[in-house]
Amino acid sequence: MFSKNYGPSTGYGGNRTYSCYSSGDVDSALGFEDFLYTDDTSGTDEDLDLFVLFGNLRGNVVGLRYYTGVVNNNEMVALQREPNNPYDKNAVKVNNVNGDQVGHIKKELAAPLAYIIDNKLARVEGIVPYGAKNAFTMPIQMSFWGKEENKQAVLDRLKMHGFKMAPPLKGSELGFGSNLLSGRAGPSYSAPGHTAVQMTTEQLKSEFDKLFEDLKEDDKTREIQGPEVIGTQLLPHQKQALAWMILRENNKELPPFWEERNNFFYNTLTNFAEKERPENVLGGILADDMGLGKTLTTIALILANFHNGKPLPVEKIRCDQFYKVFGATSVKNEGDLPVKDHNCNLESSTSSGKSETVQAQLSSFYPERTKAKKPKYSERSDSEESEEWLPQETRIETKKDLPTTRKRSKASCNFQEDTGFASALAAPSPALKKKAKQKGTSSIQLAKRDDSEEGPRTTLIICPLSVLSNWIDQLEQHISPDVHLNLYVYYGPDRSKDPELLSRQDIVLTTYNILASDYGSRGDSPLHKLKWLRVVLDEGHTIRNPNALQTKAALNLEAQRRWILTGTPIQNSLKDLWSLLSFLKLKPFADREWWHRTIQRPVTMGDQAGLRYFSEGTVLAHYADVLGVLLRLRQLCCHPHLCTNTSSFSGTGVNNTPEELREKLVNKMKLVLSSGSDEECAVCLDSLTFPVITHCAHVFCKPCICEVIQSEQPNAKCPLCRNELRLEHLVECPLEESDFESVKKSDQEWIPSSKINALMHALIQLRKENPAVKCLIVSQFTTFLSLIETPLRESGFVFTRLDGSMPQKKRVEAIQCFQSSQAGSPTIMLLSLKAGGVGLNLTAASRVFLMDPAWNPAAEDQCFDRCHRLGQKQAVVITKFVVKNSVEENMLSIQNKKRKLAAGAFATKKPTASEVKQTKINEIKTLIDL
Template structure:
């Protein structure tokens, strides 16, 4: 069974927000953490009892019955098998005793086991210089026998605790069930009007209700979820960590309204209160009963009325906080903050480059806020950025500057950081995820209409950004949420529900009355021509003969790029045979490995589609390279893996590879480029699309349409044919910069006679954030692996601002791989609904062995 992350680049523990008074030498480093496994495919094998020793030398304390984090320390000069022990505030407590560490360290280093610790009842004060700890051991099921044998040979007593549990169905709706219940209880979502001095547009009722919730989250002094006060101390109900210091409130959260409900304007209204907030009720002073904070949740986590909300004593503290709030220049400022003259009131908004124009349009049309873009040619002066209400930037910009300490973005403690399309950080190991998580801010918001894509593990990266302990610590997330979910333990789901109910807001279109026009989705089946059918059948026959040789999942992994190129060519023939270069059979028959010319040709073929992801960062590859073993990565990602793993091996197949064996595709235009630009006849699918567009124009010449495809060359080809029959067109693809994309979207919104009525859009470039409500017709020229990406594309048109009924048409080649992709989409939807506890290895567009058998049946 494959590791979840091919390179095992785990979350940097600098993201753990431990006590600021602790010196750095007491905090774990990223290198320390690399040996810990985060795979949700591991199961509890059993446990051993060990002592935590050396506690007199460290500052960390433990109260008893408390979770602890175990971290390998291979560079310990006294013991290379050392395993450090940290409490849940990331302060070191001690080490696991040598005898147990000697047995477990080799198994941890070889990725056979992962370990977690729970301190038993005895308190440290009563147990001298050591504390008794239960070390839980997790392993993959197929490794159980070998791990048991290794532990028995070491002389340790392994207490077996094998448990077979049924996987419970966990849909997104189930996870967010309590969000709805909590939001609607006692009328929590009352409307709040934005400051008219700043916001020029009337908000919908649900936007005003969302605004009130956002303001409340930022100004409430309530205890974070799962905390309660006991006898003057504050105790975390999950980890049992106890402290005399009141935990800081979590100012921010997850704004997860479904796509198309107007989150952007709601967030701008929140920012408007920074300028004109004195005229509203300070919602931190509202009664808990009115706000409905944690009512109905306590039964899921423990004693009624305790957890997640203050007791009478802490309420007294809250009242004291409230009396110390003052109004400075029309803003509500806490006395606990810095002097008002030193506070930056600037909000940093981070978004994909494709969404930059949407924010810019909203700012210009709906607000009187002053703002700037930190993009392209940009200032190096942090003080200059502080002059604005809003600074707009992109994930790409922050990633390119990370980890430079000279970046002005990193020098500022922002008043608020908003991550738009926050699913962009679903891979917590990607450089852009690390860059945004490191940002300093008083308030943090993760904004996404798709908070869960691969599975519940996607939420962990959001917890890391929000810095909400213990869930921002990977091992804690695994033990408290991920493994219980995977094992069907109801505690995992109930914890996740309570967490989401407290820190997130999610409304869907079917539950919000905003008067959206209807949306219909039809399938238009296309018969291939005789010539196309002959070519398709020939290629599919070859594909079947190649796939027969891949008798296992391991062989598919080794020949993954070859498999992708076969599938890509079948899909290209379905759309237009001109996209499929001739003379490529050698790529399937010959062994391309160690053959630079064939490898470059394969990479060129694969780049013709948009469904490539780097298996390390799980994002579209940048400066893409193919290895001598025919696996594809971002150049920077694989070079970074060489450094981090201290050897030159392919992160996927572990085969040896050197930097000189990383090949790039040719930069010169290929034969297929010339064929597409010079071909004069339409394919069967192209002809069907043209007929549909002409019929729509005959019905209403002003109707605007968006045509989505994942083959940019096909868009170029269609452009010429559409112009030939009198259509005015625009094109939007991933090769365009942010400014050019903004111009295209702006031009498409222009109405009237003699204006562009068709937008030819790359699915990847147009699937997130942009507003295409000028159109009322959508044509999906080819099916996408991930149905959620298609839904995102549809929601660019079917969203707030749409005045017409929306019609979606999916064009599918009959008796082809495209019909089986639809079948695979349904399978993925069912999998996602039933198995949110799992996380796929390399992203949602990956093809596994079972998928391959569906796509190319033998």
């Protein structure tokens, strides 16, 4: 979700999206020392989604004068047990959003609270309704959340100590205090129970949308040239992304959900305020569906924006024979190389012999590439990444030129020694060598590195092992050969644990597994000892799971600027967003409790509430039925005969068991799908590819639903109905029934339909004007295409046909036939909407007749693109047949909505399950004119 999508001007059928997320604010509260064994209390995996509100209770916070933490009226506070308090083992601390202690819960109340909290009977949340200026005590409104089955125990325990909880106010207690609507921490007028402001998904989304740079495809003013040291010309969208990234890194605006009011800085979610300006996040989320250039754009960013938009000061080296280092720079070894220090920042990870050094570094460099090329290794998933190293011979064998490379490396070491410059060694790519030769000067000139800027200079890049070599390759490819960039590949058993060494690099490259294993191995992780200029998480969705070690390891990195690069930003839900926003240090979301209170619960609760008048039960449970009926309506718009073979739909068996019912639904879905109807997948919102039907009778693309199952295991739920989802229950189903060459000899006599009449009228008219003009006739229903064949023959048209059920050979024939300009070649092609890939070239056609509308405008666009593409010399005219006052008109209005969504800023690329659900419901409502 929350991704922005600006495709090419054709709009929806885009082949490239580049999405940008950003967010603000740095929370540097976490000290260095804390990072290792911080017991993340929120890490325990309670199913917070199942929690219900038990009720509210007013209490008192005491001891205010002993603590520095302050609160506003109406501000959220956190309750924290303090079992080791020497005065009372039941002590319960009260902290403000910043984590500063405000006071304690009065001991009489602390006693039952301690029991409730310690036994996890409920999660207790607080809001200070008023008394912000009190000197000694202040009231606190507490709410108790937990699993239904624990409610009584909580009530009993409170009662035992003489407290009685007020029952929740009906419907108004959803994530109280999250004032996205009122949006501010004003004076409190709150009655007991507190004003609850419900946040809908829409409101939330619009708040988050503010974070996203609104890059417009045609806005060339936003472009920025890549730094000159980038040897590759950036594409327009990369220039835009680069400009946006630089803007984000130098941005001075308040982070989202923060406002300045009366010289204070207010957080509108929690009502927390502070005098100090919250630090902004310098960075964001860069999402790119296609993997087209995140890496290059990021490399450009590293070189272009070191400080205040000024480029990274790098050395320029010019010589006739040099070797550039990637992955391995080597150093002046303590004392044993006569190195001129001002310009030689080459580092060595060992102080032993130089050639050994090089070799060790190379070994942390080459196996990756060979692995990537050898299926045996590339198939290994990251989780299987191991510290074990292949025997060296194996490695060498897999890369033909490695032995030479090694030799060269050694030679370059000698070269270093000879000249006194440890400026270059290791393996140049052939391309690089070529470039170097072209430069062809024999002198070595080193531009002085400007180290006058304070603070860190190093960018840490973390990526999955499988793309490590890609980074190295791209750095090698895109950076001008005369630029010396210090890169250290922090990988392999010999990786240096010296933070000093790392801090002298321009780029340190490592993998999530190394990051995690270093983090887990008691404090010798140099990655976590340093403060980085910039940390980049490539394929950043790998930190989606908040409990994963690599997520914790990533969250505990110190950096001034933070970036998440991802191809699949948010899979299923808001939950996935937490780690990402937390990594960006978007206050107050670093703490999962605050995230849950301010965003997740209000949104999910709000959604439930949103379904009260048009319930899930009435639509989604009968989703397949509704689709079946709609399909028949759509077919009727085309031709009455299309409905004849769907008679099994109407079987209204009464005494069905749930299992029979389910089977019926699945069968219906099968029929709907095999009719050729263009249905869409609720995960990707695109036309179905490899459709599969779930046990609960919902349809998704196989890859989409498999990913859901994968990422949510072991308890994956259907994105549409939250029913249990199991791989083995998925029913595959062919896209189109193969009615090819098994043309159904319908018993009925052929009859025309309005659409057929209109089509024939147009075709005959066209032929009169220009007998050579070629037309595509497109429908989702292959049976409809078959019905059209009859009048075509009668009127003497030569036509060919292409649908999904045809074997590849026949397809090629059909296309060649149609594309031919010879006299007597077919002038008409009957085309099934989804037949053929994007690459299908039908430029011979200059007219397209679309017989029936599809759900997804992109599917239609794609179809038009098949003739309206490079090589097309004529104007293309598209005619759509739509039956007035029918379901088809409503489908058009849905298409328009989708087009707007896709064209506008931040179309919801990956919506949450609930959004999908709501969209579906709305669509169905539109279709049946509700």
